[in-house]
Amino acid sequence: MMKIKILRRYDVSPPANSVSPTALPLTFFDIPFLPCCPVQRLFFYESSQSSPSFAQATLPLLLRSLSLCLRRFFPFAASLVLPLAPPLKPHILYSDGDSLSLTVAESPADFAELVSDEAREATLIHPLLPQLRPPQVSNGTRVEPIMAIQVTLFPNKGICIGIQFLHVAADGRSFNHFMKSWATIHRCGGGPTCVDPNYSNLNGLEFVFLKDWWSWVASPSPREALLSVGDKVRATFALGKAHIDGLKVQVLSQLENNDIDSELEPIHLSTFVVTCAFIWVCMIKSKEKEHELHDQSSSESVKDKLCYFCFVEDCRNRLAYSIPSTYFGNCLGIHCLSEKRNALLDISGITHTARSIGRTIKEVKIKGGSIGLGEWIKDRKVIDIEDLVIVAGSPRLKVYDTDFGWGRPTKSNVVHIDSFGAIALAESRNGNGGIEVELALTRTCMEKFITLFEMGLKSIM
Numbered sequence: 001m002m003k004i005k006i007l008r009r010y011d012v013s014p015p016a017n018s019v020s021p022t023a024l025p026l027t028f029f030d031i032p033f034l035p036c037c038p039v040q041r042l043f044f045y046e047s048s049q050s051s052p053s054f055a056q057a058t059l060p061l062l063l064r065s066l067s068l069c070l071r072r073f074f075p076f077a078a079s080l081v082l083p084l085a086p087p088l089k090p091h092i093l094y095s096d097g098d099s100l101s102l103t104v105a106e107s108p109a110d111f112a113e114l115v116s117d118e119a120r121e122a123t124l125i126h127p128l129l130p131q132l133r134p135p136q137v138s139n140g141t142r143v144e145p146i147m148a149i150q151v152t153l154f155p156n157k158g159i160c161i162g163i164q165f166l167h168v169a170a171d172g173r174s175f176n177h178f179m180k181s182w183a184t185i186h187r188c189g190g191g192p193t194c195v196d197p198n199y200s201n202l203n204g205l206e207f208v209f210l211k212d213w214w215s216w217v218a219s220p221s222p223r224e225a226l227l228s229v230g231d232k233v234r235a236t237f238a239l240g241k242a243h244i245d246g247l248k249v250q251v252l253s254q255l256e257n258n259d260i261d262s263e264l265e266p267i268h269l270s271t272f273v274v275t276c277a278f279i280w281v282c283m284i285k286s287k288e289k290e291h292e293l294h295d296q297s298s299s300e301s302v303k304d305k306l307c308y309f310c311f312v313e314d315c316r317n318r319l320a321y322s323i324p325s326t327y328f329g330n331c332l333g334i335h336c337l338s339e340k341r342n343a344l345l346d347i348s349g350i351t352h353t354a355r356s357i358g359r360t361i362k363e364v365k366i367k368g369g370s371i372g373l374g375e376w377i378k379d380r381k382v383i384d385i386e387d388l389v390i391v392a393g394s395p396r397l398k399v400y401d402t403d404f405g406w407g408r409p410t411k412s413n414v415v416h417i418d419s420f421g422a423i424a425l426a427e428s429r430n431g432n433g434g435i436e437v438e439l440a441l442t443r444t445c446m447e448k449f450i451t452l453f454e455m456g457l458k459s460i461m
Contacts, residue, residue, distance in 0.1 A: 002109045004152065005126040009097035011078055013062060014070040024075060026168065029315070029330045033167040034082075034090060037173070038054040040129050040415035043161045044115045045406040047223075051106065059104060062151060062404075065186035068101065073178045075169055075328065076147040083141050090448040092146070092169060101327045103130050103150040111157040115315045115411035116238040119450070122229050122418040127153050128162045129405055129415055134458075159406065162415075171330040173314060176397045236411075236454055237374035239275060241433035246460035247274040247350070254351045264377055271395075272402040272425075275435050276458035277354035278456060280309055280389055280424055282342040286441065286449035301440050303342035309357070310336040311391040313364055335360055350456075388421050414438055 026034075049058060072076045078094035090225045107127075114125060130150035136143045154160070165175065239247075248269050255267065284307055312332040316323040323331060337360050338348035343352050392414050393399070414424035418440040428434035441449055 002114075002124055002127045003107060005081070005106045007104045007106055010063060010102045010104070012070065012141050013097060013099040014074050015067055017075045018071045019094060019096075020098055022074070022078075024078075026090055026092070029331060029332060030168050033330055036167045037416055037420060038132065038163050038164050039172075040162070041175075041399075042125060042128055042411075042413040042415060043179075043402060043409045044161075044411040044413075045159045045161075045404065045411050046111075046404050047159045048156050049153065049159070051153065051155050052302050053210075054155075054159075055100070056157075059278060060187055061149070063102065066156075066182055069178065069182040070100070072184075073181065073328065074098075076165065076178065078146055080144045080146055080166055080168060081141060082144065082339075085140065088141075090168075091260050093143075100145065101130065101133060101148045103153040105150060107152055109154065111154040114160075115158075117238070119233045119235040119443075122232040122234040125413060126418075130162055130164050132164055158410065160367050161404075164436040166329070168327060171312075171332050172392075173315075173316075174328045174330070176327070176399060176402070177328070179399075179402050180404050183402050183404045187403060189352060198430045205265075229440070231442050232418055232440045233408045233420060233443050234413075234438065235295055235301050235446060235450070236413075237279075237434050237437045237439075238428060239435050239437065239457075240428070243457055244271050244274060244434065244459060246251060248461050251277075251351045254348060255355075260287055261317070266363075267355055268362045269354065270361070271435065273354050273358045273361065274350075275437065276309070276311070276391060277350050277423070278358055279437055279439070280307075281344050281349045281353055282449055282456060283389060283423075283439070283441070283454040284341060285452055286445045288345065289444075289448075301421055303340070303345065305341050305387065306338040307341050307344060308338050308388045309337055309353075309391075310388060311336065311357075313361075314394075314396070333364060334427050335364060339430075357378075384455070385421055390420060390422040391425060393426050393438075394421045395425055397426070399426050400429045409420075422431070 005169050074094050076090050077098050078092050079098065080090065083094045093205045105128075113120070114128075125387065130148035132148045133145045135145075144166065145170045150160075150162040152160045154158065154241065161178075163175075170178070245433050251267070251269060253272060309404050315331045316327065338358055339353065339356060346352065398460065400408050402409060402412075408429065411429070412426060414422075416422070417424050417438060422439075424438040426436045426438075428436055439449075
């Protein structure tokens with residue numbers, strides 16, 4: 001574990017009398033994320049600041065700019081109120097004086113190693129994450145803090161801002177809106193962006209999700225089950241624009257040569273589709289030996305097992321009614337598809353998978369953004385987490401545009417993928433039109449994945 005020295009903890013609130021006590025109902029888009037583990041992200045910045053200069057100049061401005069930002073993004077300083085049985089509904093409650101916890105720390109660790117793309121122990125960066133205050137339970141209601149922040153200084157080398165927050169409060173777009181607003185206020189003293197919340201229900205989905213939540217909290221652990229992190233390593237992989245274009249050409253060529261595309265409509269072949277298809281197939285192949293060792297049944301039955309792939313889609317432009325660009329909360333469709341393991345292991349696995357993911361995206365475009373939400377509730381109950389890959393992050397979020405005045409982030413990590421069988425996507429920090437992919441695997445699987453990934457890129461170039 002990295003050495004971390006905790007210097008001080010602050011409770012940061014919006015400016016006094018700037019926010020009225022407010023109860024915010026959860027929308028049907030928020031409720032499906034109640035069982036999810038907290039979102040965890042790190043932003044690394046190169047900086048030559050010494051400990052005294054950071055304490056005297058940077059830290060006071062970080063605290064003040066965060067307070068100003070929370071005037072508009074006050075739900076992050078609020079609490080999630082969770083009645084554990086019907087008919088009362090979960091909601092976000094802001095009371096006067098509510099705050100989020102900001103921890104200031106210092107570390108002598110090797111900053112260059114932390115921002116490297118190379119494989120390293122997954123737990124190495126975990127000390128850079130803040131801890132959420134423990135929930136309070138009273139009269140059948142649990143009250144949880146929504147966000148915590150940790151700022152860690154690496155003297156004369158860099159700064160890391162670590163965030164942990166409950167997904168039910170906001171999706172990636174809302175969170176990145178908050179981060180960029182905070183960064184802008186810190187960088188140039190500008191006022192925070194106005195937020196105009198809009199709350200709606202659709203087709204009775206709220207009741208379906210609430211019923212699922214009340215059933216969920218009756219179990220011993222209300223949050224999603226997590227995979228073991230201790231035996232994992234994490235790494236970041238880059239696909240340049242040339243690699244992505246090559247993947248598209250390879251898929252189209254294989255479809256044409258093998259005459260396996262029987263669809264009347266052309267295949268939807270976006271950057272997202274080919275990247276996810278390539279990474280998913282490499283992950284399944286890297287785990288093949290591991291699955292055979294742990295599964296006592298025949299190898300044939302192992303290959304017939306279903307593998308699941310889950311991704312979310314921003315629904316702000318896919319609903320029958322308008323959603324303002326400043327909407328705060330969750331507005332995501334959840335989509336899950338399944339394929340037999342042997343289809344992914346086949347020589348045409350990437351092409352088959354790309355067609356399957358593309359078909360799902362086309363259905364979403366035709367039927368609207370809310371499809372898949374109800375199906376996810378059913379799928380989640382039968383999916384083995386070991387056979388599930390979830391996509392976190394998105395290149396469209398532009399995380400590398402989060403500039404506090406220290407320049408673009410040197411690296412940004414999505415940490416919760418370590419324990420949740422997920423991959424994280426981001427735009428290339430080099431601005432070359434490519435994509436960065438983060439993932440965590442056991443060391444044996446990671447070594448195999450690296451070989452498959454490198455061989456795959458060579459074959460398409």
